[in-house]
Amino acid sequence: MTAPAADLPMEEFEYDDAIVRKFAVATAFWGLIGMLVGLLAAFQLVARQLNFDVPWLTFGRLRPLHTNAVIFAFVGNAIFAGTYYSVQRLMKARLFSDKLSKFHFWGWQLIIVSAAVTFLAGITTSKEYAELEWPIDVAIAVVWIAYAINFFGTLAKRRERHLYVAVWFYIASIIAVALLHVVNSLALPVSLTKSYSVFAGVQDALVQWWYGHNAVAFFLTTPFLGLMYYFMPKAAERPVYSYRLSIVHFWGLVFLYLWAGPHHLLYTALPDWAQTLGTIFSVMLLAPSWGGMINGLLTLRGAWDKLRTDPVLKFFVAAITFYGLSTFEGPLMSLKSVNALSHYTNWTVGHAHGGALGWNGLFTFGMLYWLVPRLWNTKLHSQRMASAHFWLGLVGIGFYVMSMWVAGIAEGLMWKAFDAEGRLVYGTWSDMLPTLNPMYIVRGLGGALYITGVVLMLINLYKTIKSGSPSTTRASAAPLAARPLEAHGKWHRLLEGRPLTFTLWTTVAVIIGGALEIIPSLAIESNVPTIASVKPYTPLEVEGRDIYVSEGCYNCHSQMVRPFRAETVRYGEYSKAGEFIYDRPFQFGSRRIGPDLHRVGGKYPDFWHYNHMLDPRSTSEGSIMPRYPWLYQDALDLDLTQAKVKAFRLLGAPYSDREVEEAVAMAQAQAATIADGLVSQGLPDIRGKKIVALIAYLQRLGTDIKKAPAAAGGK
Amino acid sequence: MKAEILSRTEWLQLPLVAVVLFVAIFVLMLAWIVRPGASRFYAMRGRMALDDGEVRGE
Incomplete structure (x- = not known):
């Protein structure tokens, strides 16, 4: 923040909040749809009749629809709403192009609808969280580039010299997601609805989980950390706890994250060296992740009393706490001895939902409760409804995650149980189902509670919007050229005051891990010893x-x-x-x-x-x-x-x-x-x-x- | 794989040098970030989210 001198020439301009409103409404709408699909899928495991013998309603087709809708529709729209709102204010500039903003919004919604239709029709690549077929992959790349141009164009016309830490996280997210999406989607089309990955077997698995893990990192984590660094100080009306810590948090995270993907493939046929790298870097990730959590929570120092009355802060504090829990659980599960028990079980499902429902979900709800009254120039319709939503959400997550922990550990132990004669105690799959079924029911109830809270939020936000009118936010700032250079921070300016340089170094930090794991696995033949009797499929x-x-x-x-x-x-x-x-x-x-x-x-x-x-x-x-x-x-x-x-x-x-x-x-x-x-x-x-x-x-x-x-x- | 890569170089201390370099750079950067003279600069940066430059409109 540069304090402008009184005699600086000031420019007046308007922020584009119309696009933020659109993305905010889309976030709430797709959130409900994605979660309802998940609820149906959850109960299909309790009562298989809920598949209705209808192809497009079976679990195998609904599950990717659920994961993609929550990740890319609910969380995706929340990211765009939050970044577009905050980057304008942090850079003291209107978004680069209104046309690009509209193209971005409608393009993304079209992709979501296309995804829903194709998944239900059974058109999928089967690569988790990247199941969309190639024409939609191309559309995603085009819309993402539009987002990137709009974002970096806004940085180019900024009136603020220094890039705030939230903007660093946005930059890393935009670069990394583009890289991950392009590499993992490389495929040879045979028709409009069918293609085959250019990678095969364990190499495909390594690329996929490099993508899958880092989609969690750079779509579900780093953009939200940027949002945390912007919206948490706003809601608490306090500066961020430690800017120093945020620097260590950012660089530590973007460098370490890309190496950790192989922890999804422990004890598989992936080469041992790659598995070991994945584990080591997963454990190291704990340090920057918890640094970020501490930085977010301590931003509330001196204002903890607000937690009693402000539902927005309740959501934010709970969300950041879930971020801490998930980033502790992740490294724990990447230890080979723990992974031997947890992998392929419901524990993984519990871990994923602790992050998605707790970190992404609760943070998004808090952000919407903070944003919507401001975007429609009014007050939140009901603080009590928002608080009720918070408790329903929290209890819902508790039911969900704990039932999956119990189910996962029970499953892992049952798979490995031998009797005194050396025979499997649970020799058939159906021997284990009676143990798991109650947990599946509790999981479904937890999800239902969580969604009830979301319905309350939709009613609350609808009534809030009805009571207000779309606002036009005018702002005033001195142009960048007129702002004097500060005496301090010369070295920081060389990086954090230059978007292009910053982006290049971020790209280097992001690329190193992935390149050093993937290139050797593709280039060195000894990683995949061939077997003479293995032939192509008929x-x-x-x-x-x-x-x-x-x-x-x-x-x-x-x-x-x-x-x-x-x-x-x-x-x-x-x-x-x-x-x-x-x-x-x-x-x-x-x-x-x-x-x-x-x-x-x-x-x-x-x-x-x-x-x-x-x-x-x-x-x-x-x-x-x-x-x-x-x-x-x-x-x-x-x-x-x-x-x-x-x-x-x-x-x-x-x-x-x-x-x-x-x-x-x-x-x-x-x-x-x-x-x-x-x-x-x-x-x-x-x-x-x-x-x-x-x-x-x-x-x-x-x-x-x-x-x-x-x-x-x-x- | 490590053995395969290392078989192409005669410099067997390469992994050790890489680790020392990595740790040294990390520690130096950390020391620079927490240097005492920069507190005011960081305090100003930490307040950036609070300044929207907004003139509340219609």
């Missing part, structure tokens, strides 16, 4: 794999047998990196609502799979898996089969010319073999139906390595 299996992806099977089933006795006894030989070299995208999964499927090939006859997919309870007592009757009715479409095989060959799969030319005929022949076998056992002829391709794929899973045991290498 054309019919390719189609079956696409159906597996389309139905979102990866949301409930992993394909990664970890090297634990409990897993090798339950599933079979542990998974090797060389087994996944033709998997585009990889299907390791991140959660086992059902059992791992990597060694399911050949475990059961085709007859079993036919009955299981038609009604899982006919083969697995008490199963919570939905029925898939449409796979027996929908025709198997082979129009793109040849193009798909060609695309895989282009990406390195050794298909012969004959296999490409005769891809459709080969698929039909394999389908006929499977169908004839089932017909001979008294089942209907399924040769032209989707289910035949899915059976072919499932029967292939994890079988290549069994053909030549001697050729199987290590990790």
